[in-house]
Every structure is written in C-alpha cells, then in structure tokens.
Amino acid sequence: MIVHIFDVGGNILGLFIWWELKHCSPLLNIRVFQNNRFTISIIISSILTISLYSGIYLMPLFLQNVQHVSPLDTGLILLPPSIAMVIAMIVVGKLYHRIGAFALIVTGITLLIIGTLGLSFLQVNTSTSYVIFWMTIRNIGVAFSTMPASNVGMEEVSLNLSGHASSINNWTRQSFASLAIGVFTSILATRTIVHTEKLSGSTISIQQQAFTLSIHDVFIIASVIAMLGLPFSFYLKAKKTIVTM
Secondary structure (H helix, E strand, O other), X not given: OHHHHHHHHHHXXXXXXXXXXXXXXXXXXXXXXXXXXXXHHHHHHHHHHHHHHHHHHHHHHHHHHHOOOOHHHHHHHHHHHHHHHHHHHHHHHHHHHHHOHHHHHHHHHHHHHHHHHHHOOOOOOOOHHHHHHHHHHHHHHHHHHHHHHHHHHHOOOOHHHHHXXXXXXXXXXHHHHHHHHHHXXXXXXXXXXXXXXXXXXXXXXXXXXXHHHHHHHHHHHHHHHHHOHHHHHHHHOOOOOOOOO
16 A cells, blocks of 8 residues: 555656656746755755654654653653754854854764764653753754755755745655654554564563664664765865966
C-alpha cells in the first residue's frame, strides 16, 4: 500500500515538473534550480529540516509515553530550548554579515549533530535537565544553520525569480517535514517491535524500554542525516573576489 502511494506521488510530481518546464509562464519556475548555490542551499535546508523534526516529533512522545509527563509540563520542558533558539537567531542575524554563512552553517550543523547524539542516550528515568540541555544544543544548532543556508541561496537568485525561489524554499521545507515525520514514525514502530521481541520482564517495563531504545535508533539515524549537510556546506563558501591593480 505504501509503495503504491509513493509510486502515485512520484508520478504526479514528475508530471508537475514536466508541465512547469514546458509551460511558458509556469506557476512554479523549476529552472531556478539551475543556480548551483541555490540548489545546494535547498539540499542543506532539507537535511536540517529532516533532522530537526526528529526532536520535535520524538521528545513529546518520550516525555508523555515513557515518563508520563503531562502535556502542559511537556510544553514547559521544551520551552527553554525554544527560547534559546529565538535568542540564537538574533545572534545569527548580527553575525551573518561579519563572518559569513559558511562558518555559521558548519557551526550550526555541528551543534545539531552533537545535540542529536546526546539525545540518543536517553533512558527511561532520564532527568528533565538532561533533555532540556541537549534540546537546547540542538535548537541553537538549527538557528545557526537554517537561516544562513536559506539566505545564501536566496542571495544568488535574480530579482525576477526571487518569488519562485522563496516558494520552492517553503515548499521543500514543508514537504521534507512531512516526509521526516512519516519516515520516523515508520522506523519507530518497526524498531519498537524488534526491541520488544528481544527484551524480557514485565509488560509495562518492556514497552517503555523498547520505545526508548527505538527513540535511540531514530536519533542516531537523524544524526547521520545531519552529518550529510557538512560536505554540502563547503559549496557555500564565500566567493573569492579578484582584485585588479
């Protein structure tokens, strides 16, 4: 069933791209991808989105299903990392024109990887401070990398294509966010079954441990995905200017 859905979706996407390339006045100008730096920035943003949604999706599930934290307390626990992200974005805005996008993106992806790996060691009785700390590291990394990656790509697009580029940026972000949730849900369910079969003990204890171990697996996968952004970031180094005498 899932394979058929992907086939239908892939065919529709291919038809859409063919029509937009053929039409003289396309609704969404796909030719903007001919700009290599813009395309690389989209790839990095998509990678960051996938890795970001591992934490957004999994942490509430862990806190509520494993540690039995109330929805209100879950929101309060995740509030400090969100505030840290807002503050980091302000800092990034100040640093962007001083040190350039490349340094910020590399720093951000590195922090995202470290924070995600830190969350891969969650235990059933992990403290709230541990969750807040590593989620904060992750969110700071996202703030440092997402905005510079998007901006450096948009700067390369001509003014008449900026609207199409912005639409593509938003479209890919939403698409990969949905894809990430679907894939991570599937992996989580599959690995929970695998770990449940391997564990022994009381039914409740097995469910909690299996679910926690499955979250470990997803966070490790998310860390690997985030690592893929590092080599792409080197394509976004500032262009060298030639000074003539």
